[in-house]
Amino acid sequence: MKRRKRILAVILSCAMAAATLAGCNSAGNSSSGGNTDNSGNVNTGEGKVKLTALFVKHSLTKDLNTMQWLTDLEEKYNVEIEWQQISADWDQKKSAMFASGEIPDLLFGATVDSDYVQYNGLFEDMKPLIEQYAPNIQSMFKEVPATEVMATTMEGKIFGIPSYKSLWPQTVGTTFINKEWLDAVNMEVPTTWDELEKVLKAFKEQDANGNGDPNDEIPMDFNGGFEGGFSAIHLLSSTGMQVSADQDGYFVQDGKVQNYYIDERFKRVMKFVQRLWSQGLINEEAVTQDYSKYQSLARGEGTTAKVGFTWGWESGDRFGNEVQGQYVSVPPIKENEDTENVRYAYDFYGQNYVSNRVAMSAKCKDKEAAMKFVDGFYDELVSMQVLFGGMNDIDICIKDNGDGSYEVLPPADTDLDPGTWKWTNSFADNGAFYIRDGLKLKLGSDMQRVKEEKSVYDDCLSAVDRNKDVFPQLFMKYTQEDTNSLAMNQANIDNIVDQTWSAWMTDSSRDIDAEWDSFVESVKNSGLTQNLEIRQKAYDEYLKTVE
Structure with missing residues (x-):
């Protein structure tokens, strides 16, 4: 992972x-x-x-x-x-x-x-x-x-x-929500961004974990920006975009290699998370925390959970033995009621190859x-x-x-969950x-839970056409010259993108609409235009091998 x-x-x-x-x-x-x-x-x-x-x-x-x-x-x-x-x-x-x-x-x-x-x-x-x-x-x-x-x-x-x-399953991250917190604030599992925002506000304002401290709940947490399987990349799926984790923003739509960091749908996601952040609904360390901190925080204190809405591999791995039973999987969330063809991150290639x-x-x-x-x-x-x-x-x-x-x-x-035990004792x-x-191998209880918890995405993922909807980076080939250009350009792209999205999210005074065109132009000029051309050529060659 x-x-x-x-x-x-x-x-x-x-x-x-x-x-x-x-x-x-x-x-x-x-x-x-x-x-x-x-x-x-x-x-x-x-x-x-x-x-x-x-x-x-x-x-x-x-x-x-x-x-x-x-x-x-x-x-x-x-x-x-x-x-x-x-x-x-x-x-x-x-x-x-x-x-x-x-x-x-x-x-x-x-x-x-x-x-x-x-x-x-x-x-x-x-x-x-x-x-x-x-x-x-x-x-x-x-x-x-x-x-x-x-x-x-x-x-x-x-x-x-x-x-x-x-x-391994077809997606890395499962969207989790604390069902006991939902019951405490008398709300249902959210299905749209508006519903999610209302739920997160209730988690923050109503002492959702019931320990008497109204300020220790973290309504929402994620890790890895908009790249990893436990990141906010899943909010892009809410818009109907088919993405995969850890692809530097590249995705395929209608036979064209694109990058979601300059897509209008990413702008809408950024405006949404900026609004959540401004209300204190996202963990204030979400930008800087490492994975270990991300994991330990979600495991709470004893039987008192600290995080309401988040992403993880499976409940035992994400929340530990004490509080995992409080969480349920959340089906794909729509941007709004009018969103058609809602998607979920497809990661079979990255998971298994x-x-x-x-x-x-x-x-x-x-x-x-x-x-x-x-x-x-x-x-x-x-x-x-x-x-x-x-x-x-x-x-x-x-x-x-x-x-x-x-x-x-x-x-x-017995103090360790199966996921922690595996990562401790093996490569x-x-x-x-x-x-x-x-191979006739009976998997552990954690992997059995993985299958069950991720079943809410089966319909979305079964509709994915691997040859048309998925950016197959693992199988695409580049010349040495192109490989070198991709790497150098990507370093420049990452620098601009990472600084910008984190600043946009955490500073509500930043006008994303006003800055958007300039941002897109700077990313293109930093090397994205060339990278898209190189990747399109490689993708077209790849398609010839699967026809």
Whole structure:
């Protein structure tokens, strides 16, 4: 689950942190040329190969060296990994590291496509290595061809290996409202923006949580501006716009690639949230808070909830065990009664296909050993453990039923909800894995709730035409020149957009209507016009592959 940190950087003007890491290490002579026995164990007959690796992990994730399944994987492939673990500010740290030319042998969840262009020569083209040493990854490419498409550059190279699963739903964020608060103020689940505003005002003014303090309720909260799955992007869906999370504002309508930050519907959303903010109905830290703060706030104090209306993955993950039962899912909200074809964010591609889960340093001394170790993550049984935690007596996250089926176990720590337990004990969604279609795996109670809670969006999402309504960024291809232009332009676009929307929302004296044309022109001139042309060309080429 990706979280945008750039807003905080803009608001607080954070300085870039420097980070360095010693380059690739190896245990002298290559020790990866041994045979593989029937069990899949790599037998080298020599000392372990020493590799360095970096993992950009979730803030909840525990020390990787305490994960038994990972220790077992290293033992199986006869490698000793020196892990560097990054849980915050990677976007700021990686520039200094990559510019130094000294990076770890393996990088998990640490790269994006533009890195391979900007730092040309720093990363290894793994295509030949995959063909020679990675049968599991080859199987993924063969069985799910789209994964090879998304991994391969226009020049036929592979710098980043993706992950795949078909277990996750079609949307990231569920809209939640506190039903007990609604009952307390004698109101119903809102269906339009006007109704939502009235409900939020009642939450603020009527001591909705009933603890005697009329000032501790937060009527509405979100995270990630207008980008992530738990952001205010869902208000754009209210207007009838089909969007997807984490696409830098790009969407497709009537065969044309557009950007919602310069769309009139975004202006209407901004005027709405400005009005809510001016009445104290939105968390005053919504612009600057990180994801951890966003999560902890919604978990309340004991059985006293603090947040009324918000977005999250599922109720247990969002609100914790104490107050989750107070919340219900909210069906798609319309902008007004006249809104037709109300939509909801469609995120199946982003949820189930994730690019660049692993990259390799071009300086890695033992590429064969490194590639075999990476391929181990894509083994059928290991992949389950990468995502959900270990299947052993120490990790106690998955049960082998002995009949070819498996079961995700409840948290061994009963104080933790299933989502927190998963993110603590595994690489989770940030990992490198291949979850096979048809895998007989009974998911945990949290994922069962996910399916149930998101069922209110089934009608909206079933109407989505993937080939016409969805911006397929993961599968679109660009030349190195275009990739570089997109990245540089986007940095300029983001700077203008992030400063402007946050200022508009939090300063009611700003006249959005009066400033709109100038804003649109400045965004276009900052590089959006060129980016739209580049993306349109790539989108047209993509459509030819699905005709």
